[in-house]
Amino acid sequence: MVRYKKSEEKRKQILYAAFQALSGQGYDAVTLQMIADHAQVSKGVVHYYFASKEAVLIELLEWLTSRIYLKEHEAVREQETAAGKLAAYIGSAFVSPEKNRAFYRVYLDFLARASRIPAYREINQRFYDNCTSISTEILLLGQKEGMVSPHLSAEQTAPQIRALIDGCLIQWLMTDEDALHETYRQSCEEAVRKLLGI
Amino acid sequence: MVRYKKSEEKRKQILYAAFQALSGQGYDAVTLQMIADHAQVSKGVVHYYFASKEAVLIELLEWLTSRIYLKEHEAVREQETAAGKLAAYIGSAFVSPEKNRAFYRVYLDFLARASRIPAYREINQRFYDNCTSISTEILLLGQKEGMVSPHLSAEQTAPQIRALIDGCLIQWLMTDEDALHETYRQSCEEAVRKLLGI
Amino acid sequence: MVRYKKSEEKRKQILYAAFQALSGQGYDAVTLQMIADHAQVSKGVVHYYFASKEAVLIELLEWLTSRIYLKEHEAVREQETAAGKLAAYIGSAFVSPEKNRAFYRVYLDFLARASRIPAYREINQRFYDNCTSISTEILLLGQKEGMVSPHLSAEQTAPQIRALIDGCLIQWLMTDEDALHETYRQSCEEAVRKLLGI
Amino acid sequence: MVRYKKSEEKRKQILYAAFQALSGQGYDAVTLQMIADHAQVSKGVVHYYFASKEAVLIELLEWLTSRIYLKEHEAVREQETAAGKLAAYIGSAFVSPEKNRAFYRVYLDFLARASRIPAYREINQRFYDNCTSISTEILLLGQKEGMVSPHLSAEQTAPQIRALIDGCLIQWLMTDEDALHETYRQSCEEAVRKLLGI
DNA sequence: AATGAATGAGTATTCATTCAT
DNA sequence: GATGAATGAATACTCATTCAT
Structure with a gap:
């Protein structure tokens, strides 16, 4: 479905952003705000797609x-x-x-x-x-x-x-x-x- | 001298405590309080012997x-x-x-x-x-x-x-x-x- | 805009609270908690609107x-x-x-x-x-x-x-x-x- | 008495040091350590001659x-x-x-x-x-x-x-x-x- | 008298998470 | 779906004060 696809794309976008942010900063130094910034989305979006910061990182x-x-x-x-x-x-x-x-x-x-x-x-x-x-x-x-x-x-x-x-x-x-x-x-x-x- | 020696011993004691704490928790999850607890000293002592958390870890x-x-x-x-x-x-x-x-x-x-x-x-x-x-x-x-x-x-x-x-x-x-x-x-x-x- | 206005209002609210707190306590005796209490907001809000305690006081x-x-x-x-x-x-x-x-x-x-x-x-x-x-x-x-x-x-x-x-x-x-x-x-x-x- | 005199001299020495430190730093930014440093005495001495930081400053x-x-x-x-x-x-x-x-x-x-x-x-x-x-x-x-x-x-x-x-x-x-x-x-x-x- | 090691209360600041809009 | 305002728990660090030596 379009909805699903779009959703999946955004997840990937966030994961990639998390990868970039994580590579630059360390694991704990990285904040959800940095990930959101890299992904060019708002901070809330990250939590919309992932249950927690930990969840983002596990999936990453x-x-x-x-x-x-x-x-x-x-x-x-x-x-x-x-x-x-x-x-x-x-x-x-x-x-x-x-x-x-x-x-x-x-x-x-x-x-x-x-x-x-x-x-x-x-x-x-x-x-x-x-x-x-x-x-x-x-x-x-x-x-x-x-x-x-x-x-x-x-x-x-x-x-x-x-x-x-x-x-x-x-x-x-x-x-x-x-x-x-x-x-x-x-x-x-x-x-x-x-x-x-x- | 005694004074110096005592000081060095305590530093080592804190470093070893930091090692134990760090091994249990991760780098950022470890708190100065945990290190102090492991070393059985007060929180202030860690700062008395080391300029900062970073300094403890570098020396460790x-x-x-x-x-x-x-x-x-x-x-x-x-x-x-x-x-x-x-x-x-x-x-x-x-x-x-x-x-x-x-x-x-x-x-x-x-x-x-x-x-x-x-x-x-x-x-x-x-x-x-x-x-x-x-x-x-x-x-x-x-x-x-x-x-x-x-x-x-x-x-x-x-x-x-x-x-x-x-x-x-x-x-x-x-x-x-x-x-x-x-x-x-x-x-x-x-x-x-x-x-x-x- | 509404959003901006709201933000400005809250800033003023915090500044006024800082004024009251500062007048009661001295410059350094005042804590961000006191300012937050006077403004009837949580501690985090003060930092959300101002970069630091110093920034609050300069603006005040x-x-x-x-x-x-x-x-x-x-x-x-x-x-x-x-x-x-x-x-x-x-x-x-x-x-x-x-x-x-x-x-x-x-x-x-x-x-x-x-x-x-x-x-x-x-x-x-x-x-x-x-x-x-x-x-x-x-x-x-x-x-x-x-x-x-x-x-x-x-x-x-x-x-x-x-x-x-x-x-x-x-x-x-x-x-x-x-x-x-x-x-x-x-x-x-x-x-x-x-x-x-x- | 000599004892008293000596004592008074040291008090003055500390007060003058406090004045210098206070003039450089602000009231709260000044620490007893700074005062002790200016007076070229140990931190304990300040407390030996004055009951508290406040007492130093009042007397100053x-x-x-x-x-x-x-x-x-x-x-x-x-x-x-x-x-x-x-x-x-x-x-x-x-x-x-x-x-x-x-x-x-x-x-x-x-x-x-x-x-x-x-x-x-x-x-x-x-x-x-x-x-x-x-x-x-x-x-x-x-x-x-x-x-x-x-x-x-x-x-x-x-x-x-x-x-x-x-x-x-x-x-x-x-x-x-x-x-x-x-x-x-x-x-x-x-x-x-x-x-x-x- | 003098020292400085030790203490721990207190504070600014950060940030994941929540939630109203 | 998306936003960002709000929250408050958590933590490094500071420093007056105490006290054993």
């Missing part, structure tokens, strides 16, 4: 992580070889300094909350599962291609890969140097290759 | 990261072989579910702030540098022992190792399962071995 | 001094002779024990601040300029009527007149005797007459 | 006003003619831009308090009485010399003179221009002459 985490996953999934799907998929995965994880900075700032806020609040943890777990499925797919294809040892356990390797990606991107974020983004990407890719024994 | 980050480093450094120093040092490093990074949870909750809060505020970033950078020096020491010894390929670049590998450790511990933290701590430790150690080609 | 000084001037100006305008205007000026300056007490208590607070803070000083200067314009008008008319010596300098006499009025009203305020208000008024008027040589 | 008002009176009295006593005494009185009231600024800043703070608190009012009343006695002395001598009309009432004129002096010095203070100090002094003296019919 869901939206963000699923969007990230979809992009990574899409990038990997377009490649046919394990090597290609791997490069695509890393490449889409290290999408750009600007986007990585915006996302990881917010993601660190979320992880901090997730370490204390189960609701956030569950959302993050779905993200991890999705990431694991990507790595697993690559690994299994690699084994089929004969590039990756058949003894390598996907169950163990897949999380290691995500740990490396997140660990490297956090390290890069801490350097505050856009120029090093590419360096970290390469280093991460090489490390992942070593994990896969490629 | 310094204190925490240097303490972690010292423990890791100590553990590594006690070992003589590269393999021993590596196991000691990983072992002291994965010290225990309780301590890791307490620290990484707070550390994630700090990383989130560090992604926006240079002062925090600088402190974290010193921590990274210290961690790098540990990994580098292990790697160089490994090369001397002939266990590690002489072609391996410490400059590149050391950060990868820390990225893995942090990435794995964050993943473990998100599982909220003490029982998995050991699993993640082993997985991390194996992954680090692969990076070193051991 | 402007409002008060311009209101005093307007009343004096009005009273003088209604008279046609210099003698009549002079009596009207003094009469409206010595309006009543209650009002003079309320105003001069607050005004002394403001003068104390103005002696240190330029922003207050500027507002007071505008008030002085307005008072000077009233005295000057009376003096010039008196010269036209032949009552006042043509050699008398308005530039010098006008400030002297205000100095006398303020000086006398402060003295009266210090007596804390409503009954003496009229005495001080007469004494002030006679003194002003001597300055004008009437 | 007494000390200041009696000191001002003594200086004016002294200056007047040294002159023999009414004209000389008048000039000496005005001259010592307009002692210097620096001293007048320091005193009137503090005095306005005190007047603001005196308008609400009887204890301050009483101290100020003694000051007024002393000032009146000076003016009265001058006026009576003037009448004896035949310079001042015998019909002039000292009771009425003396307060007018003080009103002018205070009114003019407050006006000067509000200009924040040291250069205008002399202008205001002259204007005040001329105005006082007119009140005396000289």
Whole structure:
């Protein structure tokens, strides 16, 4: 329905505004007024579409992580070889300094909350599962291609890969140097290759 | 002098209280009252020893990261072989579910702030540098022992190792399962071995 | 517009409440809660209409001094002779024990601040300029009527007149005797007459 | 006794420090710490010599006003003619831009308090009485010399003179221009002459 | 006498949330 | 649907005062 659609659009608009505001300010420093300003709506509207500030942020985490996953999934799907998929995965994880900075700032806020609040943890777990499925797919294809040892356990390797990606991107974020983004990407890719024994 | 010492002790007492409070609550959810309560002093005392809430937290980050480093450094120093040092490093990074949870909750809060505020970033950078020096020491010894390929670049590998450790511990933290701590430790150690080609 | 008007009304309501509260308590002893209570609004409302306590008080000084001037100006305008205007000026300056007490208590607070803070000083200067314009008008008319010596300098006499009025009203305020208000008024008027040589 | 004397000296030292601090900051902005700093003693000392912050300030008002009176009295006593005494009185009231600024800043703070608190009012009343006695002395001598009309009432004129002096010095203070100090002094003296019919 | 550590009451300010329009 | 005025709970911070040393 039009009504629903319009409503959904405004929700997305607010979520995106929340993402921008959150990326600029921290989790608690962000106010509903800032989110409303970014979305160019009145403060009341935010509460009209979301039950509370917490609700906005929970939904934002869901939206963000699923969007990230979809992009990574899409990038990997377009490649046919394990090597290609791997490069695509890393490449889409290290999408750009600007986007990585915006996302990881917010993601660190979320992880901090997730370490204390189960609701956030569950959302993050779905993200991890999705990431694991990507790595697993690559690994299994690699084994089929004969590039990756058949003894390598996907169950163990897949999380290691995500740990490396997140660990490297956090390290890069801490350097505050856009120029090093590419360096970290390469280093991460090489490390992942070593994990896969490629 | 006694006077000075007393003062320093109380500062430490407050910092430790802040650590406990911060680990329980998030960065912004923590109040000076909570910190004072944990330290069993009055609210005014916190302000007597620290200029502001921010000052407490900045100093806490310094204190925490240097303490972690010292423990890791100590553990590594006690070992003589590269393999021993590596196991000691990983072992002291994965010290225990309780301590890791307490620290990484707070550390994630700090990383989130560090992604926006240079002062925090600088402190974290010193921590990274210290961690790098540990990994580098292990790697160089490994090369001397002939266990590690002489072609391996410490400059590149050391950060990868820390990225893995942090990435794995964050993943473990998100599982909220003490029982998995050991699993993640082993997985991390194996992954680090692969990076070193051991 | 209605919206704007409503907003302005509430601002005035808060300013008047601030005046009452300030007159009762001193400048710093007054709290936003007291102002809110006098205005019969919640504490938050004061901050909704004014950026800070300081902003309320700055605006109050402007409002008060311009209101005093307007009343004096009005009273003088209604008279046609210099003698009549002079009596009207003094009469409206010595309006009543209650009002003079309320105003001069607050005004002394403001003068104390103005002696240190330029922003207050500027507002007071505008008030002085307005008072000077009233005295000057009376003096010039008196010269036209032949009552006042043509050699008398308005530039010098006008400030002297205000100095006398303020000086006398402060003295009266210090007596804390409503009954003496009229005495001080007469004494002030006679003194002003001597300055004008009437 | 030595003990008493020493004690009295320290009290004076603290009072003078309070005067300096008060002149710089406002009445409420001043803290006991600032007073202690100015007096180069510890915070505890202030409380050792004075029961409370209020007590310091009450005593300061007494000390200041009696000191001002003594200086004016002294200056007047040294002159023999009414004209000389008048000039000496005005001259010592307009002692210097620096001293007048320091005193009137503090005095306005005190007047603001005196308008609400009887204890301050009483101290100020003694000051007024002393000032009146000076003016009265001058006026009576003037009448004896035949310079001042015998019909002039000292009771009425003396307060007018003080009103002018205070009114003019407050006006000067509000200009924040040291250069205008002399202008205001002259204007005040001329105005006082007119009140005396000289 | 002197110190300064400790206390805690008090206050401005912020902001999520509510609700009348 | 949308607005923004109003609310009041929550909190960092200040500072006079106390008191052990």
